[in-house]
Amino acid sequence: MKENEDIIEKKLEYIGLDLNNLPDFLKQYEPLNFRPLKSYDDIIYKVYRYIDIDNIEILITPTDRLTELQEKYKLAAPIGAYLDSESEENIEKFTTFLKMVSNMDEEKIEAIEEEQNLLKEQIPYRVKYTNHYVWQIYYSDAKKKYFMLVPTNEQDNNALFYLLKKKIANQEKNEKEVIFAPITHLEYSGKFLTKAKISDIENYLWYFTKEWPSVYEVYNRDNIMNLHIIGTTEVYEKTKSQYRIIIDSKEKAIKFYKLLKAMFILATGVPDVYQFTCKIEEDGSIGFYQHQTKLEYENLSQFINTEFNNKKEKINQELSEKRKLEKRLKRFNSLVEELTKDYLSRQKQIATFLECKKTFFGRVKYFFKKKKDNPASDKKEILKEKEDKQETEEINNIYDEKQQYTIEDLINICMNLQNKEKENTNLNLDIKAIETKKDVLTKKIENADMYIKEIESHKKSIFEFWKYTSKDEVQTLHEGEEKEEKKEKIGKYFNYETDLEDLGKTIDEIQRRKLSKNETDAILAVQFAPKSIAELEKEKNDEKYVINENIIQKELEALKKEYEANLEYINIKDIDLFGALSEDKTQVKMINNQNHREIEKDKFKILNINLETTLEDYIDTIKHYVGLIAEASNKITIPYNMSVYKISNKKKLEGIEIFNINPKNELQKIEEIKKDKVILCRINMKENMPMLFYSNIIFYDNFNQTLPIGIDLSSEVLLNLRKIKLNDSKEESFYINYLIDEFKIQTVQIQVYEYIASLEEK
Numbered sequence: 001m002k003e004n005e006d007i008i009e010k011k012l013e014y015i016g017l018d019l020n021n022l023p024d025f026l027k028q029y030e031p032l033n034f035r036p037l038k039s040y041d042d043i044i045y046k047v048y049r050y051i052d053i054d055n056i057e058i059l060i061t062p063t064d065r066l067t068e069l070q071e072k073y074k075l076a077a078p079i080g081a082y083l084d085s086e087s088e089e090n091i092e093k094f095t096t097f098l099k100m101v102s103n104m105d106e107e108k109i110e111a112i113e114e115e116q117n118l119l120k121e122q123i124p125y126r127v128k129y130t131n132h133y134v135w136q137i138y139y140s141d142a143k144k145k146y147f148m149l150v151p152t153n154e155q156d157n158n159a160l161f162y163l164l165k166k167k168i169a170n171q172e173k174n175e176k177e178v179i180f181a182p183i184t185h186l187e188y189s190g191k192f193l194t195k196a197k198i199s200d201i202e203n204y205l206w207y208f209t210k211e212w213p214s215v216y217e218v219y220n221r222d223n224i225m226n227l228h229i230i231g232t233t234e235v236y237e238k239t240k241s242q243y244r245i246i247i248d249s250k251e252k253a254i255k256f257y258k259l260l261k262a263m264f265i266l267a268t269g270v271p272d273v274y275q276f277t278c279k280i281e282e283d284g285s286i287g288f289y290q291h292q293t294k295l296e297y298e299n300l301s302q303f304i305n306t307e308f309n310n311k312k313e314k315i316n317q318e319l320s321e322k323r324k325l326e327k328r329l330k331r332f333n334s335l336v337e338e339l340t341k342d343y344l345s346r347q348k349q350i351a352t353f354l355e356c357k358k359t360f361f362g363r364v365k366y367f368f369k370k371k372k373d374n375p376a377s378d379k380k381e382i383l384k385e386k387e388d389k390q391e392t393e394e395i396n397n398i399y400d401e402k403q404q405y406t407i408e409d410l411i412n413i414c415m416n417l418q419n420k421e422k423e424n425t426n427l428n429l430d431i432k433a434i435e436t437k438k439d440v441l442t443k444k445i446e447n448a449d450m451y452i453k454e455i456e457s458h459k460k461s462i463f464e465f466w467k468y469t470s471k472d473e474v475q476t477l478h479e480g481e482e483k484e485e486k487k488e489k490i491g492k493y494f495n496y497e498t499d500l501e502d503l504g505k506t507i508d509e510i511q512r513r514k515l516s517k518n519e520t521d522a523i524l525a526v527q528f529a530p531k532s533i534a535e536l537e538k539e540k541n542d543e544k545y546v547i548n549e550n551i552i553q554k555e556l557e558a559l560k561k562e563y564e565a566n567l568e569y570i571n572i573k574d575i576d577l578f579g580a581l582s583e584d585k586t587q588v589k590m591i592n593n594q595n596h597r598e599i600e601k602d603k604f605k606i607l608n609i610n611l612e613t614t615l616e617d618y619i620d621t622i623k624h625y626v627g628l629i630a631e632a633s634n635k636i637t638i639p640y641n642m643s644v645y646k647i648s649n650k651k652k653l654e655g656i657e658i659f660n661i662n663p664k665n666e667l668q669k670i671e672e673i674k675k676d677k678v679i680l681c682r683i684n685m686k687e688n689m690p691m692l693f694y695s696n697i698i699f700y701d702n703f704n705q706t707l708p709i710g711i712d713l714s715s716e717v718l719l720n721l722r723k724i725k726l727n728d729s730k731e732e733s734f735y736i737n738y739l740i741d742e743f744k745i746q747t748v749q750i751q752v753y754e755y756i757a758s759l760e761e762k
Contacts, residue, residue: 015165029078033142045182049219057147064153108158119180134159135181192253204260209233237663243286255297270414280735308405318420325427339441346448494642504711508695522628594708633720662715692718726755
């Protein structure tokens with residue numbers, strides 16, 4: 001008991017609290033008249049600010065953090081009541097306070113102090129910080145006073161003792177100190193935007209980014225308020241980046257709100273026309289684009305006018321096109337009607353022949369029948385499509401000229417344009433259908449003419465005609481047929497999120513079957529010695545190339561140093577005696593929640609690294625692996641069209657290179673590079689092109705036959721670029737933000753060079 005009292009006394013001494021001589025500010029208390037709102041969520045913080053700690057009252061409540069605020073506040077009492085050891089009614093409270101003191105952790109208090117010292121210099125990038133949740137500070141609007149609610153049932157109340165320590169020290173030194181903390185249960189002030197408008201901004205940003213943003217009112221040391229909007233958006237191939245928007249005036253807030261609202265109305269009003277995209281800007285904020293046009297409030301009116309006039313011009317074009325299509329359709333209808341009559345005339349003539357050939361008198365009658373002129377003999381000119389002269393008339397005065405058009409005007413004209421485009425699409429379909437009908441009728445007439453011509457050719461004499469019509473089978477009439485359009489087969493494109501499991505099982509099974517153990521070791525060696533393999537691969541494929549032995553020597557020395565650093569662990573392993581079977585069947589490991597008993601491959605064994613390894617030995621090993629990789633590259637091909645990615649320091653790559661099939665994993669490497677601009681090479685590969693995968697069999701031996709099948713350990717692949725040709729496709733760039741710490745971000749520009757791969761001709 002005495003030991004516990006000593007501990008409490010030391011802790012009280014640490015915070016500077018003398019229970020026998022309490023400071024006046026701990027004894028004084030004025031009711032706060034705080035009225036909690038039932039609808040408010042205490043977990044969500046909307047306001048962060050610097051608060052003078054002397055302006056924070058301390059209330060202690062016999063509850064826990066998750067108790068409803070109404071209950072917490074109702075049961076709360078000022079800290080003075082918990083420090084009163086003389087009043088019988090407060091003895092229980094005093095005992096509770098001593099128990100809280102005994103649980104105090106000085107290290108955590110020091111951590112809070114260190115954090116607050118950093119916060120005094122700079123507001124965190126994401127506003128909320130690591131220990132922001134420890135502060136349960138509220139604001140009483142009635143008394144213009146802040147207060148802290150401290151639940152006694154929580155184990156961690158170190159924020160209370162940090163606050164007490166600072167308040168006591170400030171009173172003794174007559175100094176002022178602040179903390180940066182969220183104000184719980186406090187709504188937006190409405191100085192810049194109302195709560196409803198901020199809610200709209202959250203909805204608008206979610207619509208465009210598909211991620212919910214956080215909006216905070218943040219007050220700096222000078223009590224000046226800014227709006228901080230923190231969110232996430234996709235920047236490239238499902239890779240996401242954080243962004244931050246800081247708004248420092250009501251005017252800018254209203255402009256930003258109006259811009260988002262205008263874009264939202266357009267995007268939802270005519271979604272087929274306006275699909276705004278989000279991009280990270282050079283300053284780490286977010287920008288909104290329609291194609292290549294950046295939208296800002298200042299150019300919004302110009303954008304609306306330009307779009308309206310463009311749509312108006314397109315409507316004029318569509319109306320002009322409509323008149324041409326209607327004339328063309330009418331002409332085709334007339335032509336088809338005439339062709340139908342011609343075909344029916346021939347059909348009647350052929351039917352007469354078929355009926356007459358059935359009897360003797362019918363044949364004689366048909367033979368002496370006068371030959372009619374071929375109605376189709378001069379039809380070629382009719383079938384030729386006449387081109388209309390280019391119409392130059394434009395449709396004006398459809399819409400009244402205005403100095404400034406509105407969003408409503410723009411949506412209306414977009415819908416009108418869509419209707420006109422739909423009408424013309426339908427007309428084109430009608431024309432296509434009637435063109436097909438015309439072609440079929442034309443073919444039928446041609447076949448009928450050939451049939452009739454065949455009949456007439458046998459009317460040179462009655463005997464020849466009699467012989468021809470007496471045949472058991474007479475040439476049949478061929479009908480016109482519609483032509484079938486050839487449809488191009490579209491190959492399946494690989495989707496990392498949905499197809500990886502199937503791809504993993506397929507590829508890993510193939511690589512286990514087709515690749516030797518030495519070939520899998522060679523593939524893994526590229527990860528361990530990429531520079532050496534690159535040098536010797538160049539020498540192998542270029543007789544004039546002279547290898548840079550310094551590069552190889554440096555990589556060898558680095559490997560030997562790593563070997564030496566791990567020598568104690570390496571010696572423990574019974575490699576010489578047991579080989580790859582150094583662990584027995586009782587040793588179980590996990591890959592993707594599946595048990596196995598296989599041994600992970602050893603880089604030093606694969607590269608034959610030890611303290612005595614010479615440069616010549618190392619070069620021989622690498623040369624051997626370069627040859628094995630070339631052989632292995634001929635054995636494995638991809639079952640999908642797919643893209644691979646690589647962060648690089650040069651625009652075009654060559655030789656043996658490691659790529660990634662997941663762009664998000666590759667872009668994470670940028671955090672280690674720490675440059676403001678990097679290059680990302682993207683190669684679009686086609687089905688059945690050669691590619692080696694870092695599937696499970698590459699990393700483990702499988703002597704026990706228990707290794708799970710799949711691509712579970714790496715999303716990287718190996719390409720032998722000697723076997724494929726890279727054709728330039730396109731270039732683009734984007735920005736992405738990386739959080740260095742709670743206060744700093746690095747905005748990196750990614751320059752993307754995209755290529756289409758084709759197989760090199762042998």
